[in-house]
Amino acid sequence: MLPDDDVIEVLLAVLKKTAAAHGEYEESQxxxxxxxxxxxxxxxxxxxxxxxxxxxxxxSPD
Incomplete structure (x- = not known):
């Protein structure tokens, strides 16, 4: 399991890339x-x- 700081870094990077891709999608499509x-x-x-x-x-199992 990734430490919390690493999870935040991964999610933030993917979120930023998704935002850019969505902007392109809105423009082109x-x-x-x-x-x-x-x-x-x-x-x-x-x-x-x-x-x-x-x-x-x-x-995770509770």
Whole structure:
């Protein structure tokens, strides 16, 4: 398991890359329109990028 600071670094890096990719998506696919469904887009994109980088989010047993 990653230490908290490392988790924050990983999530922040993926979030910043996702924000940039979403801006490009809004421009190229939506003609510059605001994407009302951005949370779904972000979640899907971030999950894929984390998988591609070898990360997985797992729930710890309680």
């Amino acid at each position: 939506l003609g510059g329109e605001y994407d009302e469904e951005w949370p779904e887009w972000y979640a899907e994109h971030m999950a894929q990028k984390l998988r591609d980088s070898g990360y997985r989010i797992v729930r």
